[in-house]
Amino acid sequence: MKRVKEKNNSRTQEVGVDNKPSGVFLQQSGQSSHLATDNASKTPADSELASASYQKLFESVPGLNLILSPDFRIIAVTNSYLAATMTEREGIMGKGIFEVFPDNPNDPNATGVSNLRHSLETTLTTKKPHTMAVQRYDIRRPGDDGKFEVRYWSPINTPVLDDKGAVEFIIHRVEDVTDFVALKKVQGEREEAARELKDRTRQMEVELVLRAQEILKTNQLLAEREHVSEQLQSLVEAMPDGVLVSDEEGRIVLVNATSESMFGYCRGELLGEHVRTVLLDIDSSLKEEILIRDGQCLTGSASETTVWLFGRRRDGSEFPIHVAHGRLERKEGRMDILAIRDMTDLRRAEAEIHASEARYHDVLDNMFEAAQILSYDWRYLYLNDAAARNGRQRKEEMLGRTVMECFPGFDETEMYRVLKECMDEKKRIAQDFEFEYADGSVVWYAFSIQPVAEGLFILSLEITDRKMVEAETQRLNTILDQKVRERTAQLEAANRELESFSYSVSHDLRAPLRHIHGYVDMLERATRGQLSDKAQRCLSVISSASIEMSQLIDDLLSFSRMGRVEFFHNVVSLDMVVADSIRALESEITGRNISWTISPLPNVLGDPIMLKHVFVNLIGNAVKYTRRRDLAEIEISCYAELDGQTVISIQDNGAGFDMKYADKLFGVFQRLHRNDEFEGNGIGLAIVQRIVTRHGGQMWAEAEVDRGAKFSIRLSPPTGTPALAGDGI
Amino acid sequence: MSRLRRILFVDDSPRDTELVLEALDEYNLANEVVVLRDGTEALDYLFRRGEFADREDGEPVVILLDLKMPKVDGLEVLRQIKGDHKLRVIPVVVMTSSREETDLAQSYQLGANAYVVKPVKFGEFFEAVRQVGAFWALLNDPPPGSIRGDSQSG
Numbered sequence: 001m002k003r004v005k006e007k008n009n010s011r012t013q014e015v016g017v018d019n020k021p022s023g024v025f026l027q028q029s030g031q032s033s034h035l036a037t038d039n040a041s042k043t044p045a046d047s048e049l050a051s052a053s054y055q056k057l058f059e060s061v062p063g064l065n066l067i068l069s070p071d072f073r074i075i076a077v078t079n080s081y082l083a084a085t086m087t088e089r090e091g092i093m094g095k096g097i098f099e100v101f102p103d104n105p106n107d108p109n110a111t112g113v114s115n116l117r118h119s120l121e122t123t124l125t126t127k128k129p130h131t132m133a134v135q136r137y138d139i140r141r142p143g144d145d146g147k148f149e150v151r152y153w154s155p156i157n158t159p160v161l162d163d164k165g166a167v168e169f170i171i172h173r174v175e176d177v178t179d180f181v182a183l184k185k186v187q188g189e190r191e192e193a194a195r196e197l198k199d200r201t202r203q204m205e206v207e208l209v210l211r212a213q214e215i216l217k218t219n220q221l222l223a224e225r226e227h228v229s230e231q232l233q234s235l236v237e238a239m240p241d242g243v244l245v246s247d248e249e250g251r252i253v254l255v256n257a258t259s260e261s262m263f264g265y266c267r268g269e270l271l272g273e274h275v276r277t278v279l280l281d282i283d284s285s286l287k288e289e290i291l292i293r294d295g296q297c298l299t300g301s302a303s304e305t306t307v308w309l310f311g312r313r314r315d316g317s318e319f320p321i322h323v324a325h326g327r328l329e330r331k332e333g334r335m336d337i338l339a340i341r342d343m344t345d346l347r348r349a350e351a352e353i354h355a356s357e358a359r360y361h362d363v364l365d366n367m368f369e370a371a372q373i374l375s376y377d378w379r380y381l382y383l384n385d386a387a388a389r390n391g392r393q394r395k396e397e398m399l400g401r402t403v404m405e406c407f408p409g410f411d412e413t414e415m416y417r418v419l420k421e422c423m424d425e426k427k428r429i430a431q432d433f434e435f436e437y438a439d440g441s442v443v444w445y446a447f448s449i450q451p452v453a454e455g456l457f458i459l460s461l462e463i464t465d466r467k468m469v470e471a472e473t474q475r476l477n478t479i480l481d482q483k484v485r486e487r488t489a490q491l492e493a494a495n496r497e498l499e500s501f502s503y504s505v506s507h508d509l510r511a512p513l514r515h516i517h518g519y520v521d522m523l524e525r526a527t528r529g530q531l532s533d534k535a536q537r538c539l540s541v542i543s544s545a546s547i548e549m550s551q552l553i554d555d556l557l558s559f560s561r562m563g564r565v566e567f568f569h570n571v572v573s574l575d576m577v578v579a580d581s582i583r584a585l586e587s588e589i590t591g592r593n594i595s596w597t598i599s600p601l602p603n604v605l606g607d608p609i610m611l612k613h614v615f616v617n618l619i620g621n622a623v624k625y626t627r628r629r630d631l632a633e634i635e636i637s638c639y640a641e642l643d644g645q646t647v648i649s650i651q652d653n654g655a656g657f658d659m660k661y662a663d664k665l666f667g668v669f670q671r672l673h674r675n676d677e678f679e680g681n682g683i684g685l686a687i688v689q690r691i692v693t694r695h696g697g698q699m700w701a702e703a704e705v706d707r708g709a710k711f712s713i714r715l716s717p718p719t720g721t722p723a724l725a726g727d728g729i
Numbered sequence: 730m731s732r733l734r735r736i737l738f739v740d741d742s743p744r745d746t747e748l749v750l751e752a753l754d755e756y757n758l759a760n761e762v763v764v765l766r767d768g769t770e771a772l773d774y775l776f777r778r779g780e781f782a783d784r785e786d787g788e789p790v791v792i793l794l795d796l797k798m799p800k801v802d803g804l805e806v807l808r809q810i811k812g813d814h815k816l817r818v819i820p821v822v823v824m825t826s827s828r829e830e831t832d833l834a835q836s837y838q839l840g841a842n843a844y845v846v847k848p849v850k851f852g853e854f855f856e857a858v859r860q861v862g863a864f865w866a867l868l869n870d871p872p873p874g875s876i877r878g879d880s881q882s883g
Contacts, residue, residue, distance in 0.1 A: 502829075503827065503829055507796075507797050507825070507826045507827045508797075508826075510826045510847075510849060511742060511744075511745070511826050511847075513849050514745070514748075514826070514847060514848070514849045514851075514854060515742075515744040515745070515748070517849055517850055517851045518744070518748040518851040518854060519744070519748075520851070521851035521852065521855075522748075522751065522851070546849060547849060547850060550849040554828070557828070565830075
């Protein structure tokens with residue numbers, strides 16, 4: 001089997017281009033003469049050569065060439081092509097190239113036909129030469145066995161244009177690189193001697209094939225990539241971070257808009273400058289970082305390093321920046337991509353936080369309360385000065401040691417139990433503890449315990465003094481309680497005594513009076529008509545004196561009872577109380593000329609019987625002291641005050657009194673009128689006032705001598721009596 | 730002339746007793762009044778004990794009872810009368826100087842049939858006794874066994 005070997009196998013593509021034939025014209029055999037030659041432009045040599053000679057000439061040209069029609073039929077072929085493809089001219093002329101060279105049916109991955117078709121079509125479309133990658137394209141052996149031989153080709157397709165610029169022919173030129181590709185087999189036979197060569201060859205072969213395939217794909221994707229590249233560029237431009245790209249020497253080759261505004265330079269001013277211009281210490285920082293990175297990340301997966309630096313603006317001012325660095329290794333050289341963020345605000349905030357933390361730390365250290373942090377294994381992680389003072393040990397001695405080491409026996413104390421509870425249950429507790437030191441002294445602390453990440457944060461304050469005061473207060477309270485109890489008992493006894501006394505007065509003082517009166521009466525009956533007028537008058541005085549005495553006793557008892565008896569609290573209609581009172585005074589009113597003016601009165605909360613006593617007394621007084629008027633005028637009115645209290649007034653046009661004695665008005669046995677003017681014993685108003693006071697109200701009087709008097713009562717709305725809440729008053 | 734009814738008057742005060750008898754005499758009721766000077770005597774009489782073990786048969790138509798008496802007081806006498814199934818039917822009128830509400834309330838709780846405060850004025854006292862005596866001794870139908878001479882006639 002004969003093969004045509006080319007001298008230079010290593011640069012097949014270039015060879016193909018260099019050997020591009022020009023001005024080769026053919027006459028297709030078996031077809032009408034097809035002379036593309038312009039006779040006018042023929043050289044003398046041209047004219048001397050017959051077209052047959054041209055054909056001969058072409059067929060003898062070294063190199064593997066086919067001439068194809070635009071429909072890919074073979075219209076001329078060189079001898080060397082025929083030899084290389086094991087074909088005969090007669091067998092392939094006029095036939096389609098894919099008919100002559102089909103894919104190897106035994107190779108399912110065969111791409112020869114499709115790649116060749118793509119290349120040829122590209123040539124037709126672009127009207128430019130198209131170089132194919134090295135292509136395996138197996139060749140069928142002549143004969144009947146139909147077997148294919150493995151062949152590698154490096155083809156180039158070159159169009160030949162007619163006068164109008166249309167593709168007339170395609171020159172399909174190939175190099176048979178099978179031997180080169182298969183060199184490893186040859187090398188294998190001389191393995192010992194040429195291992196190095198073999199390795200290199202294998203490497204080259206693989207590289208060659210892969211590279212060639214890549215180029216093909218690259219060519220196909222080129223247009224698309226240009227578009228993507230434009231998009232990427234605008235994205236970089238729009239990035240919120242400043243972007244700088246530098247070449248191997250550190251010169252800036254790309255600047256985005258954010259970088260411009262960040263550093264205050266125009267793009268043009270930065271391009272070509274070293275990154276040092278705007279990034280201080282960038283070289284050493286990056287070097288360091290990259291060394292660290294490369295040292296740590298042997299897998300090479302880390303693509304980015306970040307460093308804190310200072311940037312310098314065009315005006316010379318410096319500011320903190322954060323730089324993310326990425327490195328792109330290309331065969332053209334290394335590129336460093338730097339994404340820069342202005343950290344002025346963050347740095348300031350950090351500085352403030354730092355200052356604030358320092359301040360808190362300072363405060364914590366120096367504050368009056370003892371602060372400590374205990375780890376979960378009971379070690380002191382932190383102590384402030386006060387805590388060390390409370391511990392009565394040096395801070396340095398306590399730190400890192402456990403509480404049990406510092407205070408032996410601590411794990412048997414209540415404090416330990418509570419702290420453990422806080423640790424176990426992550427509970428916050430505030431509690432006072434009594435702490436006994438090794439020397440036996442006892443100090444009280446108020447603890448505030450709070451679980452934190454490290455363990456427990458404990459604030460404590462010595463409260464021994466407070467505890468002592470509390471204990472003293474407690475003691476005094478107990479004594480006071482005791483005294484109050486004793487005093488209450490005494491008062492209760494006194495009260496019982498008073499009641500017993502009242503009972504005696506009620507019962508025993510009245511009996512002799514009754515006897516005096518009774519016996520005087522019997523004496524009168526027995527001596528009827530026998531006594532002198534004077535004797536008769538004496539008996540009469542004795543009788544009335546006993547009656548007065550009896551009345552005094554009753555009133556005194558009544559006054560005394562007002563201070564003691566329990567009051568009922570009901571909703572009382574004052575309208576009804578007033579009506580009842582007037583009815584009770586019927587005997588005094590009968591025969592009198594009285595003009596009554598009575599306003600509608602509200603309901604109040606109180607004891608109905610007591611309130612009736614009040615009104616009987618006040619209205620009774622009004623009736624009594626207007627006795628000398630031809631027309632007595634009595635007005636009962638009321639008004640509500642802003643706070644809901646009610647003031648009820650009873651006004652008359654009677655004798656009145658001098659206001660300078662007003663303070664005597666409500667005293668027991670105090671009178672402002674002589675008995676021969678208006679009878680009375682001076683207890684009535686004292687009782688009334690006591691009742692009003694016990695209702696939580698006030699009472700006062702206004703008067704003018706001989707013009708009348710006005711008595712007013714203010715009744716408070718009741719408090720602390722739930723039953724009243726809903727009741728209208 | 731109607732037969733007299735026996736009235737039991739229990740009071741430690743001889744003066745009150747004299748005044749009451751004077752008043753009852755006006756209505757010819759005095760003759761049948763049995764005067765007892767304290768609670769002990771009253772209970773002895775009613776339960777036929779001591780000097781009253783052999784007293785005449787029959788129960789009083791009414792008992793006028795003072796409260797404040799030495800030894801056994803009126804409330805105790807009242808309690809025993811009203812606690813005895815035979816005696817409790819006898820009307821008991823409490824006549825006392827006391828206006829204390831506790832006395833009044835206790836008396837009614839123990840079953841007193843009336844409560845009269847002795848007035849200071851003799852006229853009123855006289856009238857009160859007269860009315861009490863007349864009502865209980867003359868008008869009220871006494872329980873069976875009481876001494877009321879004409880009650881059987883009907």
